[in-house]
Amino acid sequence: MIDFYIDTHSGVPPYLQLIQQVRRALKLGMLFEGDQLPTVKEVVGRIAINPNTVSKAYRELEHEGLVTARAGVGTFIAKSLSESTTALAPLRHDLQHWVEAARKAGLDDESIEALFRECFRAPSGAVVA
Amino acid sequence: MSAVLETEGLTKRYRRQDALSDCSLEIPEGHVVGLVGPNGSGKSTLLNLAAGLIPPTSGTLRVLGQPPAASPAQLAKVGFVAQNTPTYSGLSVSDHLRFGAHTNPGWDQALAQRRVEQLGLDLKRRAGKLSGGQRAQLALTLAIAKRPEVLILDEPVAALDPLARREFLQILMETVADHQVSVILSSHLVADVERVCDYLVILIASRVQLAGEVEDLLASHHRLIGPRERVGASPENQVVIDSSYTDRQSTLLVRSDGPITDPAWTVEAVSLDDLVLGYMSQGKRGEHTSSVTPEGST
Numbered sequence: 001m002i003d004f005y006i007d008t009h010s011g012v013p014p015y016l017q018l019i020q021q022v023r024r025a026l027k028l029g030m031l032f033e034g035d036q037l038p039t040v041k042e043v044v045g046r047i048a049i050n051p052n053t054v055s056k057a058y059r060e061l062e063h064e065g066l067v068t069a070r071a072g073v074g075t076f077i078a079k080s081l082s083e084s085t086t087a088l089a090p091l092r093h094d095l096q097h098w099v100e101a102a103r104k105a106g107l108d109d110e111s112i113e114a115l116f117r118e119c120f121r122a123p124s125g126a127v128v129a
Numbered sequence: 130m131s132a133v134l135e136t137e138g139l140t141k142r143y144r145r146q147d148a149l150s151d152c153s154l155e156i157p158e159g160h161v162v163g164l165v166g167p168n169g170s171g172k173s174t175l176l177n178l179a180a181g182l183i184p185p186t187s188g189t190l191r192v193l194g195q196p197p198a199a200s201p202a203q204l205a206k207v208g209f210v211a212q213n214t215p216t217y218s219g220l221s222v223s224d225h226l227r228f229g230a231h232t233n234p235g236w237d238q239a240l241a242q243r244r245v246e247q248l249g250l251d252l253k254r255r256a257g258k259l260s261g262g263q264r265a266q267l268a269l270t271l272a273i274a275k276r277p278e279v280l281i282l283d284e285p286v287a288a289l290d291p292l293a294r295r296e297f298l299q300i301l302m303e304t305v306a307d308h309q310v311s312v313i314l315s316s317h318l319v320a321d322v323e324r325v326c327d328y329l330v331i332l333i334a335s336r337v338q339l340a341g342e343v344e345d346l347l348a349s350h351h352r353l354i355g356p357r358e359r360v361g362a363s364p365e366n367q368v369v370i371d372s373s374y375t376d377r378q379s380t381l382l383v384r385s386d387g388p389i390t391d392p393a394w395t396v397e398a399v400s401l402d403d404l405v406l407g408y409m410s411q412g413k414r415g416e417h418t419s420s421v422t423p424e425g426s427t
Contacts, residue, residue: 008320011400013344044302048295049324050161051306 002031004043014049018057026066029082037067037075131194133158133279133311134179139188141174148174150335152188156313156328158278160342161305163326164315165405167412171335172315173212176283179313180209193278205235208277208310212284214268218257222250225267226274233275241274244300262293269297273304280304282314286321294318298325323401331405333412343401350404353381353394371407382407 002025006014025031038046040054058075061067068078082088102112132155139152149171156162164172177183178190181198190196195203216225222245230236245252248266256264265285272280280301286294302325304310316322322329329346331339339346350370357377367389371382382399383389389396399407 006324008323009400011398013347014324041303041306044306045299047324048298048302050327051302052159052161052327 001036001038004038004047006047006049015053015057015060018043018054019060022057022061022066023081026077026081029080029088031077031080032082033077033080035077037077039074131158132156132191133160134162134190134192134313135194136190137188139175139178139190140186141171141178141183142186147335149178149332152332152337154330154337154340156330156340158193158311159309160328161302161312161326162314162328162330163322163343164313164330164332165317165319165322166332166338167409170332170412172332173283174335175332176209176281176313176315180207180281182209201234205233205275206278208272208275208280210268210272210280210282210285213288214265214285216256216259216264216267219255221253221255222259222267223252225256225271226252229271229274235276237274237276240276241270244270244273260293262289262296265289265293265297266300269300273300273308273310276308277310279311279313282312284315284317287317294321301325319402319405322405329401329405331408333409338408338412339404346404347399347401349386350382350384350399350407351389352397352399352403353379353383353389354397355379355381355394371411 002022004018004021006017010017012020022031022037037058040051040058043049043054044051058067058069062069062075066078066081067075069075099112102115107115134154134156136152136154139149139154140147141149152171152175164175166172174183178185179192179197181192181196181204192203193206197207198204217228220228226238226241226245229241230238245267248263248270250259250263250267256267259267265288269282269285272282282301285301286297289297298321301312305312314326323343327343329339329341329343330337355378357374357379366387367383367385369381369383373380382403
């Protein structure tokens with residue numbers, strides 16, 4: 001089951017943080033169709049946030065079609081999002097190599113992140129093979 | 130939906146000093162309301178008025194549609210935990226529960242016992258021998274077990290260590306989830322308010338500076354960063370809450386209901402912390418409306 005957390009320094013509204021955490025868990029293959037999300041009471045009892053925040057995040061996820069709420073039972077993942085592991089594994093492998101190369105080239109974490117973000121934002125097709 | 134707290138022109142004066150001035154609020158039910166502001170800004174006064182412990186000097190207030198403490202039925206709807214979460218130091222935990230059962234018609238003994246068990250409190254232990262965190266939890270238990278419709282808490286976690294604070298807020302939020310109780314709490318700790326509150330009231334120098342749903346407030350406030358020469362050329366339709374300048378740069382905290390289109394400004398989102406601090410430093414300068422607002426509509 002997913003373990004939520006709230007980063008109060010991130011500037012991201014708490015309900016969005018919960019949504020992002022569910023999406024991330026789905027994409028990384030840590031949550032699958034049929035998995036149950038913790039109840040609102042369980043979440044607030046663990047991380048001490050407003051129950052309305054959790055309800056709002058769950059409503060939003062339902063609206064996106066990622067979860068379904070079954071009255072009196074709970075909230076369940078409606079579809080899996082994880083990229084097929086066959087695609088994910090080689091990409092992760094390449095990226096790990098790239099990160100190691102960047103470290104060897106003397107880049108610190110901040111520079112690596114900045115570079116990654118810069119390339120991420122570059123228009124696609126910018127790479128000349 | 131009716132209002133949990135509705136005040137109009139509410140004023141409380143001690144001698145010649147206003148502890149609360151002309152406070153008008155309408156807070157809908159079902160929220161966890163955070164009341165923030167510097168020491169002496171009137172937070173406790175407002176909460177004591179809402180709990181019916183003190184009468185107003187002028188103005189009106191209604192809690193759940195009724196004047197506070199107007200009737201036993203009204204008293205039963207309001208749970209109040211005063212500052213420093215007071216308990217009777219000579220009485221044991223079980224004495225407290227017995228006392229609660231005797232004095233509250235809607236007392237939920239099963240709930241009280243379950244909570245005390247959960248907390249691992251020894252029923253025979255005197256309240257004076259409990260830790261600060263345990264005493265706060267006992268006071269909260271008493272307030273919750275009367276099954277109120279609104280819980281009013283004055284700085285409930287100020288004196289607690291971070292772990293006890295977290296545990297207190299966990300129980301409080303579980304209670305909100307379980308019983309749909311409205312909560313009004315005061316706090317200095319904006320990080321806590323940000324976690325648990327979905328409605329914010331900022332009190333400064335005995336006046337309400339800002340009130341509204343946290344999400345709306347964050348959406349309508351922005352940080353603008355622009356070149357220094359634009360000082361005084363305040364963006365249109367915006368109220369400047371706070372400003373700071375270096376020799377090259379202006380940084381403004383503004384309230385604006387529409388989008389900001391002037392390309393000279395870089396627009397950033399603000400955190401609740403930025404927002405509260407911005408209003409507090411405005412209050413410190415004694416400005417209630419900014420001199421650069423076009424309409425000065427505060």
